[in-house]
Amino acid sequence: MNDLTPPNGYGALTEPMTLQIQRMLPGPIERVWAYITDSDLRRQWLAAGPMDQKVGATVEFVWRNDELNTPPSRRPEGFDEEHRLLCEVLEIDPPRRLVITWGRSDGVTFELAPVGQKVLLTITHRRLPDRDMLLKVSAGWHGHLDVLAARMAGVEPAPFWDEWLRLKGEYAKRIPE
Structure with missing residues (x-):
């Protein structure tokens, strides 16, 4: 991480009910883009689902969070x-x-910017x-981005789910009611 990424990796509210979270990842930018848009790579850190890279295309994200680590951690109740x-580009x-x-929210934006040999x-x-929902999503993005960073670094x-539960509690303390 560098000055552009918070050292603790936590997201922040940029306006009420809007989360922004960042990670500095190993480049090149095309590799990070592939982890966002290619179903086989995306399923390793977030959710599977083929994506046509064009406006108006639909993509069905399929989460199987139990498959993100071996052995899987215990799934929380609910x-x-x-x-x-089902989402639309x-x-x-x-x-x-x-x-x-993205569901009942106003959507999600992924932005990639090269920074030397890395990508923000x-x-x-x-x-x-x-x-x-904000707490669940905050813990979710944080945990999924941690998985992405580990996968791109070649580590388990x-x-x-253990991390998600911990992070949800942390975000509950960080985000005002």
Whole structure:
């Protein structure tokens, strides 16, 4: 990480109910872009689902968080083995910017910027519907980005669900009610 990425990796609110979180990742930018847009690479850190790289394309994200680490950590109550979300590509500028719809929020923007041999990935998740969802999403993006950073570095990530539970508690302390 460098001056552009918070040393603790936590996201911050840029406006009420909008989370922005960043990670400095090993480049080149095309490699990071592939981890965002290619289903096989994306499933290793976030969710599977083929994505046509064009405005108006739909993508169904399929989360199987139990598969993010070996052995899997214990899934929290209230979560299923699999979760699906249908999204639409609103804007795309490979390999720098992707904007998609995302459930009941106002969408998610992925922005990539080269910084020397590394790439700064900024994710902005806009206008989440309530605090509970904001806490879940904050812990989710943080945990998933930690998995991405580990995968890109060639190391086994920490147990996802254990980290998600810890992070949700941390975000509950950091984000005002």
